[in-house]
Amino acid sequence: MFAALSEKHEHKKVLPDLEGAENGVVMRFAPNPSGPLHIGHARAAALNDAYIKQYGGRYILRIEDTDPKRVDPEAYEMVVEDLKWLGLGITDTVTQSDRLHLYYELCTQLIGRGGAYVCTCDNEQFKELKNKKIACPCRDQSVETNFVLWDKMLTHGFKEGEASVRIKTDLLHPDPAMRDFPAFRILDAPAHPKVIAHVYPLMNFSVVADDHLLGVTHVIRGKDHIANTRRQRYIYDHFGWKVPVYRHYGRMGIEGVVLSTSQMRLGINDGTYTGWDDIRLGTLRALARRGISPEAVRNAMLAIGIGDTDISFSWDNLYAENRKIVDPVANRYFFVADPVTIVIHAAPHLTTHALLHPADEKRGVRTLVFTGAVSIPAAELERKDRAMFRLKDLFNVTVERDRGRPHLTYAGDSLADARAAKAPIIQWLPVADQIPCTLRTQEGDIAGVCEPAVRSELGKVIQFERVGFVKIDAVNDSGIVAYYTHK
RNA sequence: GCUGCUAUAGUGUAGUCCGGCCAAUCAUGCGGGCCUUUCACGCCCGCGACUGGGGUUCGAAUCCCCAUAGCAGCACCA
Numbered sequence: 001m002f003a004a005l006s007e008k009h010e011h012k013k014v015l016p017d018l019e020g021a022e023n024g025v026v027m028r029f030a031p032n033p034s035g036p037l038h039i040g041h042a043r044a045a046a047l048n049d050a051y052i053k054q055y056g057g058r059y060i061l062r063i064e065d066t067d068p069k070r071v072d073p074e075a076y077e078m079v080v081e082d083l084k085w086l087g088l089g090i091t092d093t094v095t096q097s098d099r100l101h102l103y104y105e106l107c108t109q110l111i112g113r114g115g116a117y118v119c120t121c122d123n124e125q126f127k128e129l130k131n132k133k134i135a136c137p138c139r140d141q142s143v144e145t146n147f148v149l150w151d152k153m154l155t156h157g158f159k160e161g162e163a164s165v166r167i168k169t170d171l172l173h174p175d176p177a178m179r180d181f182p183a184f185r186i187l188d189a190p191a192h193p194k195v196i197a198h199v200y201p202l203m204n205f206s207v208v209a210d211d212h213l214l215g216v217t218h219v220i221r222g223k224d225h226i227a228n229t230r231r232q233r234y235i236y237d238h239f240g241w242k243v244p245v246y247r248h249y250g251r252m253g254i255e256g257v258v259l260s261t262s263q264m265r266l267g268i269n270d271g272t273y274t275g276w277d278d279i280r281l282g283t284l285r286a287l288a289r290r291g292i293s294p295e296a297v298r299n300a301m302l303a304i305g306i307g308d309t310d311i312s313f314s315w316d317n318l319y320a321e322n323r324k325i326v327d328p329v330a331n332r333y334f335f336v337a338d339p340v341t342i343v344i345h346a347a348p349h350l351t352t353h354a355l356l357h358p359a360d361e362k363r364g365v366r367t368l369v370f371t372g373a374v375s376i377p378a379a380e381l382e383r384k385d386r387a388m389f390r391l392k393d394l395f396n397v398t399v400e401r402d403r404g405r406p407h408l409t410y411a412g413d414s415l416a417d418a419r420a421a422k423a424p425i426i427q428w429l430p431v432a433d434q435i436p437c438t439l440r441t442q443e444g445d446i447a448g449v450c451e452p453a454v455r456s457e458l459g460k461v462i463q464f465e466r467v468g469f470v471k472i473d474a475v476n477d478s479g480i481v482a483y484y485t486h487k
Numbered sequence: 488g489c490u491g492c493u494a495u496a497g498u499g500u501a502g503u504c505c506g507g508c509c510a511a512u513c514a515u516g517c518g519g520g521c522c523u524u525u526c527a528c529g530c531c532c533g534c535g536a537c538u539g540g541g542g543u544u545c546g547a548a549u550c551c552c553c554a555u556a557g558c559a560g561c562a563c564c565a
Binding site: 030031064123163164166224324327328392424425 | 489492561562
């Protein structure tokens with residue numbers, strides 16, 4: 001019992017401890033609703049989730065849609081679906097466009113505290129002053145003046161670009177990015193799909209407001225936010241609020257798939273990709289379609305952890321995690337790629353049975369009936385050095401070549417003979433009992449045939465013996481469509 | 488350029504805070520073997536790393552300095 005306990009404990013402690021998390025945590029995942037979630041999002045989503053499971057607490061999904069230019073109305077639902085698929089313990093969901101009034105209210109307070117001012121300078125002009133560490137004229141306005149201007153902003157008294165609210169920071173800060181950064185701006189167009197608004201908060205303001213309002217204790221996000229964290233501290237200081245604990249993980253390079261939302265959308269629109277779940281894309285729905293399990297994604301992300309070093313994402317590692325999950329459950333079938341029909345001379349007609357899973361007899365068998373001719377992968381027949389092979393679960397076959405043309409003859413049932421001859425054991429299908437199967441891979445389609453029984457595996461991951469794991473994507477009159485998962 | 492951050496095998500990761508038990512962990516990958524009616528799974532063996540240079544110390548992957556490399560930010564994006 002002790003052993004079990006300690007083992008469990010060790011297993012849990014894959015991630016480093018979080019400071020001040022002993023009494024539980026409140027954390028959040030805060031995506032932009034611009035498209036479906038991809039592997040990059042999965043890291044933040046899974047890491048936060050793991051800590052909440054470790055320490056207990058609430059997990060807030062906060063949809064950050066304060067920039068109407070970067071909102072895809074369909075993405076709200078996609079994000080929720082994707083997180084549901086990932087299997088996270090989200091406890092609360094908030095959408096920032098529903099909360100504009102809260103941000104306005106807090107901004108009014110902040111102006112009252114002298115922590116922010118309304119700036120009506122030309123943008124370029126302000127930038128120039130900022131770079132010279134000089135205050136713009138608006139900075140010294142009285143609180144009363146700022147209230148008047150803020151009210152004018154909210155009541156459409158300004159047009160886009162004419163006024164913004166800036167946070168007072170340190171104009172002498174060595175990093176220009178810290179100096180009096182903006183908190184609200186005016187946007188005339190495009191219209192926000194969810195709310196009628198004219199004044200929008202910038203990310204740094206709405207994030208602080210919400211993290212405070214929602215009681216967020218710990219924030220885990222990418223290091224691209226390090227500068228934002230520093231900026232946000234100024235807002236916390238103005239309000240006198242408690243600052244959450246931050247962790248910024250390093251950049252994760254992902255090769256082999258498309259991740260850019262705009263590039264994906266472009267490709268979908270021009271027909272390059274079939275949709276958001278096209279397997280050449282790095283979206284979670286594409287992984288799902290290929291037969292990668294959500295648990296494997298989570299495990300792979302946890303194994304990567306929260307290090308601040310830049311890393312390259314390894315598909316091999318993800319596949320290894322997935323194999324652990326999928327191997328025990330995937331039924332086995334034969335798939336013959338690029339099939340050639342062969343006739344085996346002097347062979348008895350017989351019926352054979354093969355296990356659905358080699359480690360679990362209880363799952364049953366599939367039945368294959370041999371009546372003289374079978375399909376095998378063309379590649380197996382092309383090998384000139386091959387004098388014998390064994391049709392798996394059937395019998396041995398000798399190959400003689402007459403001016404390159406193979407002549408195949410039955411060579412007994414003995415498995416021991418096949419072993420002694422080091423004959424490969426290959427998959428095959430009865431000519432009379434097979435259905436077309438297209439195997440889709442990221443590199444392209446492979447035409448082949450498979451066992452008709454595969455029809456019953458729609459939506460599941462199975463293993464095509466000697467080929468790899470595949471997900472059965474479609475079953476229809478013209479046959480089967482399977483997506484290649486991994487070896 | 489400015490402001491920061493980081494540097495352990497092919498990849499990911501532990502160890503770094505509080506120097507010795509680290510001739511450096513685990514996983515993945517690769518090579519070999521066993522098992523097996525799959526090139527899967529399982530098991531066994533092997534390969535492979537502390538970025539470089541100084542310094543502190545009896546002792547450095549661990550602390551300090553310099554160099555190099557990589558990354559992030561420098562938006563009225565998130």
